[in-house]
Amino acid sequence: MEKWYVATKKADFDRWAAEFHISPVVARVLRNRDLTEEAEVEKFLYGTLEDSYSPWLLKDMDRAVEELCRAVEAGTFIRVIGDYDVDGICSSYILTRAIQLLGGKVDTAIPHRIHDGYGLNDHLIEVAGQDGVGLIVTCDNGIAAASQIALANSMGIRVIVTDHHEVPFVQEESGRKEILPPALAVIDPKQERCGYPFPGICGGVVAYKMAAALAERTHSRALGEAMEELLEFAALSTVCDVMELKGENRILVKEGLKRLRHSRNQGIRALMEVNGIEPERLSAYHLGFVIGPCLNATGRLDTARRALELLQSRSKAEAMSAAGELKELNDSRKNLTLKGLEQAERYIGEHHMEQDKVMVIFLPEVHESLAGIIAGRVKERYNHPVFILTRGEEGVKGSGRSVEGYHMYEAMTETAHYFTKFGGHAMAAGLSMKEEDIGALRRELNEKCALQPEDFIPKVHIDVPMPLDYADERIAEELELLEPFGVGNPRPLFAQKELIFRGGYKMGANKTCARYRVTTPGGAEKQLVFFGDLEAFGNFLEEKYGAGAVEALYSGRGNFPVSVAYQLGKNIYRGRAELQYIMQHYI
Structure with missing residues (x-):
């Protein structure tokens, strides 16, 4: 069951259409992306890197750059820990690349998912001390590592934190009190005292901003020239860490994609080649669902150092060999994920979890690195917050994925007594805990959850009710101005009532998608493509129109009115572009 909502936000759509040379339909879509001022629309459509924010607006950036420059000049051994x-x-x-280009003595440590866990730990600090490291720079972690940074300080190792995760806090009578780590500098846009205008950036963008600040401060020609390449990785990070593609993120990803299509990085080029991606057609989808998972697979099933080494490859032969291995690992990860999903479904049934507001699922045999992926898939199916817990080397480890209206990190803060370690943000989290506490955690999370039954009904947000007859090539071309699509800027969704499904046939190597011939209320015949669950659509038709409806449809004898929500785009096949209507939902 789904609830369809048609956006009703107001604006002078005709004026926007005239000013920005777009149709009123596309103007409505822009308003639905929470744009209200014409300056915002201008930036959304035509923003450039010049519209992104100065790195110096990040709290402690000046102090961090000063300390880093001093360390480089002194020949201090610097370790980047990601x-x-x-x-x-x-x-x-x-x-690492930025510090190398400045002439710094630097290496990189990537924690091992199984042996080290997330972020800084005492072992990493102790190893740094043994190796003679004088300065640690964290990236994408460190904000919650107060005790580890205190240990580093006691050993004479200075620390700079660059992160983007939520700042740990304690609730006091006067309100929240942040717990910041005792580092030389803490760069994290989520800090209360940080005035950065767009706090929704990822760790890669924070690192990119630091590189930009270093280039500006040192006037390094080498680093200045490398900023084009480093932007590619900031864009890749943003998409793969599921940041909202709004504001500055949208600009960085849009500009980063332009550069990625012509990337000179051997590792990125090799990943595109082994996955059959045509560079000129590279999109945010490929970053999030093809290239990103290959890089992630090393950290899940092996060591993420292999992914870093791929990106640092000097030759095509070296890069192609490494990329092939990463693709194989990712294929293996997909198979393990499917098995884990089957186990999760069994667990839900055996433990009668259909009534739970928050699903806490213990899968002891599942590889702990797959917990987040499986949690995301279960969340998509049931539209409930989900925690997948697995048996690790030292107790239970797990990952959570949330739904709209349930701030996962805050919920975990309320039940912090069950965790030996936890962190995250509104929509995702990671944790460690004792196995004997799983049942109690499940009870308490559900008791404290304020979500109501209507919150679990999937919401379908329709941008504009638009007849297929009106959805022409001009609008499809204008919609390309709104790319890249992703979280916070979804591909626009349109709807039409009462399309008559006349016939269809299944497509693809495994016959998992279909093309349907439909008639519009105006009498025009259109082709509708569907990449969703064919079995579920067949069940819908049989329930609504009786047994034999599916057979009738696929034999060309259909006469079934169905209201659909669809996307409009262009499909390029054998060099020819054709208009494509893609069914996403139906009632």
Whole structure:
């Protein structure tokens, strides 16, 4: 069951259409992206890197740059410590490369997911001390590592934190009190005292901003020229860390994609080649669902250092070999994920979780690195907050994925007594805990959850009710101005009532998608493509129009009125572009 909502936000659409040379339909879509002022529309459609914000607006950036420059000049051994996901890998690459180009003595440490866990730990600090490291720069982690940074300080190792995660806090009578780590500088736009205008950036962008500040301060020609390449990794981080593609993020991804299509980075080029991606057609989709998962697979099933080494490849042969291995790892990860999903479905049934507001699922045999992916898939199916817990080397580890209206990190803060370690933000989180506390955690999370039954009904947000007869090539071309699409800027969704489904046939190697012949209320015949669940659509038709409806449809004898929500785009096949209507939802 779904609830369809048609956006009703107001604006002078005709004026916007005239000013920006777009149709009123596209003007409505822009308003639905929460744009209200014409300056915002201008920036959304035509914003450039000049519209992005100065790195110096980030709190402590001046102090961090000063300390880094001093360390480079003194020949101090610097270690960049990142994380094992795409954002952590890319931000590590950005900072390490920036410091190298300044002539710094630097190396990189990526925590091992199984042995180290997320972010800084005592072991990493101790190893740094043994290696003679004088300065640690964290990226995509560190904001919650107060005790580890205190340990580093006691060993004479200075620390600069660059992160983007939520700042730990304690609730006092006067309100929240942030717990900041005792570092030389803490760069995190989520800090209360940070006045950065767009706090929704990822770790890779924070690292990119630091590189930009270093280039500006040092006037380094080498680093200045490298900023084009480093932008590619900031864009990749933003998409893969599921940041909203609004404001500055939208500009960075749009400009980063332009550069990625002509990337000179051997690792990126190799990943595109082994996955059959034509560089000129590279999109945010490919970053999030093809390239990103290949980089992520190393941190899940092996060590993320392999992904970093791929990005640092010097030759095509070296890069192609590494990229092939990453693709194989990702294929293996897909198979393990499917098995984990089957186990999750069994667990939900056996533990009668259909009535739980928050699903806490314990899968002891599942590889802990797959917990987040499986949590995301279960969340998509049930539209409930989900925690997937697995048995790690030291107790239980897990990942959570949330839904609109449920701030996962705050909910976990209220039940912090169950966790030995946790972190995250509104929509996702990671944790460690004792196995014997799983049942109690499930009870308390559900008792404290304020979500109501209507919050679990999936919401379908329709931008404009638009007849297929009106959805022409001109509008499809204008919609390309709104790319890149992703979280915060979804591909526009249109709707039409009572399309008559006449016939259809299944497509693809495994016959998992279909093309339908439909008639509009105006009498025009159109082709509608569907990449969704064919079995579910067939069940819908049989329930609504009786047994035999599916057979009738696929034999060309259909006469079934169905209201659809669809996307409009262009499909390029064998060099020819054709208008494409893609069914997303139906009632």
